[in-house]
Amino acid sequence: MARVRVVVAPDSFKGSLTAAEAAAALARGLRRGAPEVEVVEHPVADGGEGTVDLVLRSGFAPVPARVPGPLGRPVAAVFAVRGGTAVVEMAAAAGLGLLPGRPDDGTARAASTAGVGRLVAAALDAGARRIVLGIGGSATTDGGAGAVGALGARLLAAGGTPLGPGGAGLADLDRLDLAGLDPRLPGVELLVACDVDNPLTGPAGAAAVYGPQKGAGPGTVALLDRALTRWADVVAATTGSDLRDLPGAGAAGGLGFGAAALLGARIVPGAAFLLELTGFADAVRGADLVVVGEGRLDAQSLRGKGPVGVAAAARAAGAEVVAVAGRCDLRDPAAAGLSAVHELRDLEPDPARSMRRAAELLEAVGERIAAYRLGG
Template sequence: MDTPYERKVAGHVVVAPDKFKGSVSAADAASAIARGLRTAAPNLTVVEFPIADGGEGTVEMMIRQGYTAVTCAVIGPLQQTIPATYALRGGTAVIEMASAAGLAHLGTPEPTSTTARTASTRGVGQLMRHALDRGAQRIVLGVGGSATTDGGAGALTALGARILDSCGDPLYPCGQDLADAAVLDIDSLDPRLRDTEVVVACDVDNPLTGPRGAAAVYGPQKGADSNTVTRLEHALGQWADVVGATVDRDLRHLPGAGAAGGLAFAMAAVLGAQLTSGIDLLLKLTSFTDIVDGAACVIVGEGSLDAQSLRGKGPVGVARAARHIGAPAVAVAGRCMVTDADARTAGFDAVYALTDLESDERRSMAHAKALLEQIGSIIARDRLSHPPTHQHDRAGAAPAVAHRP
């Protein structure tokens, strides 16, 4: 007779984690979990489908699903020339704004108040124009991981717009200089944009300005001290006034307008872009429901499963998509910071945390691949080789999240 681990499981398993930030990439996390599953259940069919939700890894996700990688030189956030890659298939281009204006391109160990004031999204606009040159008629812009708080001014100038001060002189499109903005001239915007669908994939609902706005909430993460946050808030308010006067609508309070330091605001207000859930859009573009159809289980994951995760980030979006077609979802996290009830509401049948196997967080991060592989084996044992007989599951230890009937 076959052992429980050797019995053929009905249906395949989809392993669809996001990155474990500061530890392993989404692809490495998927491979480690899959190795554990196959070790414990050799007959199991495992599909690795690492994900992203608009931030780092978005372009890589699309390339793995058949998009072509396109690389070009752009101006980075601090005016340096850098290579940036986007994904293209047919008339759809998927651009990861962080590849042109992300924190990794600051050239400093940590962001500073100076970089927070002067970083620009010019390179993002250059990527968009390059995609138009390659025939793109739809541009999907993932906006996670930005180093900028320029309200999208840099991207607009790269697309042909001009920003002028009260004397009619052009301004450099960075956060601090927007305080002097008086006129936005969009007469020379690339005319191809009129026939181009622009979609912003974001996972936040922050407005451009105010206590929940781009400067107040995300400025400190980009190096801004309290004085710089105040200056950037004032500059973004002035920018919103100027843009509103030009396009005859004020979108500073639009949910999501504060994404990527206000890049989403400029795309929506000036280009008419649609702001939508990053993970939902990317799953649609990659036909994820076809991959999950008939699956015995979907395993999601990220470094920290917390309150921010529950607001629609990658793993929750995947769990929602899986539940919609009847596949149970299990979460793997570096650490779990949510209650059992919240995890169930988010669609997780169980949560397995690396910290249940290694309580020291630094060691857990350092040995994440090995721990993920171990958890893959535990999941195969607990949930795939035989029906669960317990009411709750937590990786190898205490109960966490109730199994959904």
């Protein structure tokens, strides 16, 4: 009789555990509850935080770099290389976690993706012929303008003066000079691994949907949306192409837009692409059950977030899929391909304690899954 095989493939539980830590905790519980079952740990990412860690587990090598953080202070970042492919994580240079304190209106207006552009330049310096840019978890809403500027473009206000920092500065944009853009870019395949399909502007855009998560109050959200509209207008006038409504243009504060419109990038579904890059098809082949998860499952998860992408790939391989989440706000988990959802809040209702005890709780859930699904 064939041995039952379970693949544990969670994304990170933000603020608590990395994807690898979450996978290890679930696996401990499963092995304790069903020692006879084969458990394979395959943590995942969808382009946000943890993307570089994910590929480093799959044979890529780390390359350190020192780049500007979201507010300009230097930060130590790492990207990953294998052969001619480099994987760059924008959160390593412009992530919320790099802010010196809690995000607020000031940081939401001033945060820049300049460090992301510097990371792309470092990958070019390392000889990369293909660059995968994982975007997500950003502190920024600058439409990728900072990254484009760091790669040689000039963004100028009226009279030729430089713009102020961050997305708010784009409100004063008068013209865009692309003459100095890094000449190596056209010879490189640049892929943006994106976990959402929002446009750049409007009620479903970068500022309106994600600005509040980055500290932006209503007035700042309105300002940033106007500034991004100005940015899109000037880019369209300069390039002759308007990509503001491209699915994924609004990802990571509009970095998807700047990369696609000015750096020649192609936006690809983050979860699916990274599963391919890390050999998920081999891991899931012959699996009876796949356990996915993240801190919160909600409507945004249905827009391409990691667990739903993993669930689709697992079902295509013939496996049953269950999810684990700190909390689940999905009205119909079955529509996302999930046979069941186990919520940590059922074990620990207090959110702060649940986050502190996440590893312990995930182990307990792993034992429950073993008992209910595997006959442990």
